[in-house]
Amino acid sequence: MGKPKSRIKRFVVKDPVYGRSLHVFLNCPEDIFLKVVAKEGYTVDFKKDFDPSDAAAYFTFDTEGGATRSFLWAESFDKGLDDVGIIIHEVYHHVAFAMKHAGVGGEEAWAYYLQFMVRGVLEGSL
Numbered sequence: 001m002g003k004p005k006s007r008i009k010r011f012v013v014k015d016p017v018y019g020r021s022l023h024v025f026l027n028c029p030e031d032i033f034l035k036v037v038a039k040e041g042y043t044v045d046f047k048k049d050f051d052p053s054d055a056a057a058y059f060t061f062d063t064e065g066g067a068t069r070s071f072l073w074a075e076s077f078d079k080g081l082d083d084v085g086i087i088i089h090e091v092y093h094h095v096a097f098a099m100k101h102a103g104v105g106g107e108e109a110w111a112y113y114l115q116f117m118v119r120g121v122l123e124g125s126l
Contacts, residue, residue, distance in 0.1 A: 009026040018098050072087070
């Protein structure tokens, strides 16, 4: 993933089962992503991978209401195989977060949830 080549794409993959919707920002410079999130009143817990990648999964924690929000950010997304692999990687972080908080164990449930969420991100990217 390199510099953005397309306009910013923002959408939400709704989670009707566990209530952990994923807020997605594709083709979005990181500074703009962080400004938008802050403007909406969220502070992100920086969970970006340690390599200088251009994608990350972020989680917010609302101390007053206890609510959480998951974000997936990618500097650019051209739907190539490398980009899809990175998206799957970042969605997996969301899956682990959501399933642990829901108390769900078992790889089959995690795999179905991963499939559902990745499909939502890819459909939203069209």
